[in-house]
Amino acid sequence: MSEKNQVGVQSLEVGLTVLDALMTYRHPVMLKDLSEKLAMHPAKVHRYMVSLVRMNYAKQLEDGRYALGDQAYRFGLSCIQRSDSLQAAQAQINELHRHLDCGLQISKWTMQGPLIVQWLEPNQPVSVITRVGSIMPMLNSATGRAYAAFMPEALVRPLLEKEWQQHQAQQKVVYPQNWDEFLTLKQQILSEGVATVAGDLLAGIHAICVPVLNQHHEIEYAISVLGTASDLPLDMQHPKIQYLREMAARLSAQLQPI
The missing domain is CATH 3.30.450.40 (GAF domain)
Structure with missing residues (x-):
């Protein structure tokens, strides 16, 4: 069976898409800008950002903007080391x-x-x-x-x-x-x-x-x-x-x- 025909977890794929979008920014970003980039409703993006922050793949700053979290950096570092x-x-x-x-x-x-x-x-x-x-x-x-x-x-x-x-x-x-x-x-x-x-x-x-x-x-x-x-x-x-x-x-x- 090809990978395209295998059953996956759609919510995980959407969450990773949100994380991918966050990674494209070299600076903290507002939720509005992130949702526009994804062409996704801000409320939906916010739910995924809550989970990413909870798992430390993202973090929310005091001014409300979002940036990559420590776990995202550890993930990237692990890939580089290998x-x-x-x-x-x-x-x-x-x-x-x-x-x-x-x-x-x-x-x-x-x-x-x-x-x-x-x-x-x-x-x-x-x-x-x-x-x-x-x-x-x-x-x-x-x-x-x-x-x-x-x-x-x-x-x-x-x-x-x-x-x-x-x-x-x-x-x-x-x-x-x-x-x-x-x-x-x-x-x-x-x-x-x-x-x-x-x-x-x-x-x-x-x-x-x-x-x-x-x-x-x-x-x-x-x-x-x-x-x-x-x-x-x-x-x-x-x-x-x-x-x-x-x-x-x-x-x-x-x-x-x-």
Whole structure:
């Protein structure tokens, strides 16, 4: 029997359609706008939203607008963690972790910015506030800088502009401070193949990020290494950085067509 002829749960299908519509918005949305998008009566949409909120797939803000809930993000994160490219790379990622003896973060791109999907703890205590599920800042994290350099400018510039506005409002100095400074930094990152920060996000912690590129020369995922200044010197000729770059090249080669 084909899937089309099998009996399903129509109310579940409608509920998932409502969730799909909610996912298309990058910002919280009013019930009226959601019902118009679905061409569905607001009262009917509201009933499904009540259930989605109850199950934590959606949440209602104080102003009445709706946004995705924590369970929706966990669902998406679980799917990302099971992507074929990451599953195939686990042996090399673990080998890299053992060899460098530092903390390791694996990230994937989302429309909100780089998302941490895997975290391997270092053997020595390192205070790290970002965990699996964290969206990394674009300006002052090695992860964000790597994506900013290798991703299309049309995608990353709005995120950079937003962070500059936030830092300006908080009267905080950040590097790069503007688009021209970013373009200079971008050329350095593309030339060296890695992005680095030295205590920019966490005092006393160095971070280095390398992209793993697919056959279209796009970032499939990125690997960030975190450690103290003594454990992770930011010297491009240091054996640890050389090994990291070699591993990224090997992983990128695995994603190329045979």
